[in-house]
Amino acid sequence: MIDPQPAQNRTLSLAVLSGKGGVGKTGFTLNLGYALHRFSQPVLLVDCDVGLANLDVMLGVSPKHNLQDLIVSDLDAGQVLFPVEPQGLDLLPAASGLTHLVEMDEDAREILMGKLNRHFSLYDYLLLDLPAGIGESVLSMARMVRQRVILLTPDPTSLTDSYAIIKVLSSRWGLRSFQVVVNMAESAQEARQTFEKLNQVCLNFLGFELESLGYVHASPVVRDSVRRQRPFVLSEPESEPARDVLSIARRISEARQSLLPKLSSTPVLADLERSVP
Ligand SMILES: Nc1ncnc2c1ncn2[C@@H]1O[C@H](COP(=O)(O)OP(=O)(O)OP(=O)(O)O)[C@@H](O)[C@H]1O
Ligand SMILES: [Mg+2]
Numbered sequence: 001m002i003d004p005q006p007a008q009n010r011t012l013s014l015a016v017l018s019g020k021g022g023v024g025k026t027g028f029t030l031n032l033g034y035a036l037h038r039f040s041q042p043v044l045l046v047d048c049d050v051g052l053a054n055l056d057v058m059l060g061v062s063p064k065h066n067l068q069d070l071i072v073s074d075l076d077a078g079q080v081l082f083p084v085e086p087q088g089l090d091l092l093p094a095a096s097g098l099t100h101l102v103e104m105d106e107d108a109r110e111i112l113m114g115k116l117n118r119h120f121s122l123y124d125y126l127l128l129d130l131p132a133g134i135g136e137s138v139l140s141m142a143r144m145v146r147q148r149v150i151l152l153t154p155d156p157t158s159l160t161d162s163y164a165i166i167k168v169l170s171s172r173w174g175l176r177s178f179q180v181v182v183n184m185a186e187s188a189q190e191a192r193q194t195f196e197k198l199n200q201v202c203l204n205f206l207g208f209e210l211e212s213l214g215y216v217h218a219s220p221v222v223r224d225s226v227r228r229q230r231p232f233v234l235s236e237p238e239s240e241p242a243r244d245v246l247s248i249a250r251r252i253s254e255a256r257q258s259l260l261p262k263l264s265s266t267p268v269l270a271d272l273e274r275s276v277p
Helices: 025-039 055-059 067-072 106-120 136-142 156-173 188-206 220-228 240-263
Strands: 012-017 043-047 082-084 089-092 125-129 147-152 179-185 211-217
Touching: 012 025, 012 136, 012 240, 025 043, 025 055, 025 089, 025 125, 025 220, 025 240, 043 055, 055 089, 136 156, 147 156, 147 188, 156 188, 179 188, 188 211, 211 240, 220 240
Parallel strands: 012 125, 012 147, 043 089, 043 125, 147 179, 179 211
Antiparallel strands: 082 089
16 A cells, blocks of 8 residues: 655655766765755655665665665664764665665565655655666666756766666656766866767757756765765865765756746656656
């Protein structure tokens, strides 16, 4: 039985996707969470990946429960969510026993969404760190969120893999709204060129354009922050990557403001085939 939705949902759900692994999704999602927290909160980070550099590892925390407990046990979301500092930022850790969400059948996914949606609506932002690639679990989660942020690097293989993920999502479910962030850019020019290339391919072959949210500079600050298990938005707020992520967060926060009327009429995560207009 799926829980009823509250009448006034205000949560912007957003998934960070990449065609290729190792482009910086987890670090970006984490820092974006902290940056968005400055604009509006609470924020929930949902770890949908079981890779080695998980959100919990990047934060240096060891939560007791995880996403899997919600599927296989009677625990509810409130018992599984792990509060991190500062107040107003929570983590839903990845399911450690699953390779990823791919093993979830439709019923389990429905139960999960039902259990979680009610709780999710308490947050202003829901950020999903998804595994790389175009596995079924990635695709099904990507179609349930309000915004899909494609993270890519200037590397040509990252470009082709990003195009592949956009193509699959648009051809299968008619999705045509994608936000793009270029990570590890050496300069504004390189970031712009990278975005333009991807945008042009989408326009030529899929018939729609992408939205640029900005870029994040390549910087040793990012690697250091992973090593120190402390988000660079907190530890190095004046650094280039921190400023970059803050300006991306500002754009997302503005988008949320204008989306608020729409958000209120649909669940935080919804099966687009059925319920999102
Ligand atoms: N802007 C950046 N500048 C320099 N290094 C970066 C930047 N962004 C990410 N990195 C580095 O890239 C590596 C991979 O980052 P991360 O684990 O966040 O990627 P990912 O996309 O989540 O990987 P996976 O696909 O394995 O989940 C990390 O060592 C991180 O320090
Ligand atoms: Mg990752």
